[in-house]
Amino acid sequence: MDRHHLTVVEIAEGKLNPDAALEFVSDPGFGGITMFVGRVRDLNHGRDVTGISYDMFVPLALNGFAEIAAKAERDFGGKLKLYIGHAKGRLGIGDLAMVVAAGTPHRDEAFRACRQVVEAVKHTSPIWKQEHYVDGDSVWSEGCSLCEGHAPAGGQAHAHAPGHHHQHAPEPGR
Amino acid sequence: MDRHHLTVVEIAEGKLNPDAALEFVSDPGFGGITMFVGRVRDLNHGRDVTGISYDMFVPLALNGFAEIAAKAERDFGGKLKLYIGHAKGRLGIGDLAMVVAAGTPHRDEAFRACRQVVEAVKHTSPIWKQEHYVDGDSVWSEGCSLCEGHAPAGGQAHAHAPGHHHQHAPEPGR
Amino acid sequence: MDVQVKLFGAFRDCQPEPQVVLALAEGALVADLRAALEAHGRAHWPNFNPALLARSAFASDSAVLRDAQPVPAGVGMAILPPVSGG
Amino acid sequence: MDVQVKLFGAFRDCQPEPQVVLALAEGALVADLRAALEAHGRAHWPNFNPALLARSAFASDSAVLRDAQPVPAGVGMAILPPVSGG
DSSP, X not given: OXXXXXXXXXXXXXXXXXXXXXXXXXXXXXXXXXXXXXXXXXXXXXXXXXXXXXXXXXXXXXXXXXXXXXXXXXXXXXOOEEEEEXXXXXXXXXXXXXXXXXXXXXXHHHHHHHHHHHHHHHHHSSEEEEEEETTSOEEEOOOBOOSTTTSOTTSOOOSOOTTOOOSSOOOTTO | OTTEEEEEEETTTOOOOHHHHHHHHOOTTOOEEEEEEEEOOSEETTEEXXXXXXXXXXXXXXXXXXXXXXXXXXXXXXXXXXXXXXXXEEEETTOEEEEEEXXXXXXXXXXXXXXXXXXXXXXXXXXXXXXXXXXXXXXXXXXXXXXXXTSOTTSOOOSOOTTOOOXXXXXXXX | OEEEXXXXXXXXXXXXXXXXXXXXXXXXXXXXXXXXXXXXXHHHOTTOOHHHHHTOEEEOSSOXXXXXXXXXXXXXXXXXXXXXXX | OEEEEEEOGGGGGGOSSSEXXXXXXXXXXXXXXXXXXXXXXXXXXXXXXXXXXXXXXXXXXXXXXXXXXXXXXXOOEEEEOOXXXX
């Protein structure tokens, strides 16, 4: 699946590279590229954040990225290149947690594919974040359950609206 | 309006820089950045394209970018940084025609602001493109009329849906 | 008064120079400017396309002006064919 | 059979080691693995949160497994709390 680049970057070994993502999804036949960059922000629910640790079950996460990419390819007609990258480890404020880029012939598909992939990664990937606060406290974020009844089988994105926010699950890094 | 960077880049003098756009819309309080990059593609409506010339009425275009940014700021609550850049002159295949980036605290606003701005720039900015073909022919693209009855006064985006394509106006560069 | 009109898009191909100067009565409206440009085009431009002019807007440096508005004095104008940016 | 379960997210804080090994009967289902992990948690983890376990899924390296499915033999398993990537 060389039209899709799927990667997990251990922060101790490197950083996510938006330029590489843009480059990867470029093609002489593509007029539109949409990219999302998720960064660690300094404040969440009124608490001063010093950083976020991302824990991840890497083989399953990469498997899930491949399913997400395959679904996007079906949904957007095959003329699509995708880059899905996520960071792992302890990140500071402003560090890049996630980079998703989609290249397509026309812009509408690029926007929609990028959005769909970002939501699927956030709602189905085995990734957990622990927020670290100025006062020394740390809290694991609540999130989307992968149990039946919460998510469909097959690891695909469940039916959250794009703007969905969990009542039970604030999304601290975003 | 230092939260918004609005620029027209003459291709003879430089290129649009996606890195600079990402950098500009970054902020310690922002968790989401969405960027759109429009590139010249090699084929349109079955004709082999060798390049596109962008003609532009620069002062009015920059004025329009400022109106588009002001509207986005109203619509997305003020916590928003925007970069709007467009190229001018004769571009080759793969050259960047347009870069729009939006940074916001949460990703939903970043996606929606970026999309809204891209559509507004495409539908209301005084920018014209002339496609150049392998056979030496050149054609000015049809597009959105700015006359009353076609577009509202005030230079804001008219009521096209995001996925809108003109029947009378193929969008060759996208 | 003389009004300079900058040409854009397909109007660039009507003549080598990027603008025309048209004579209008004092207090002329944008509709009068449109009529004057149409008369000029029919008289001087072999490839003039009246249908394109009908779909084109007039603008100053800072705003699109409607047919019922007066042509501002001492300001350069522009003729804007349908746009296709990005 | 012995089944290794890797711990993720908040379960990381239950013990220093990143996995537990649980003894299950041959042919055990994921539901049995869930019960065994709950018993282990109640017995050994002072900060064990049964409500979190109830919202957590079990998975192999390649797929999330449902409670009615058998635990695959000879494969490492993982306990996945609700996810919050990105």
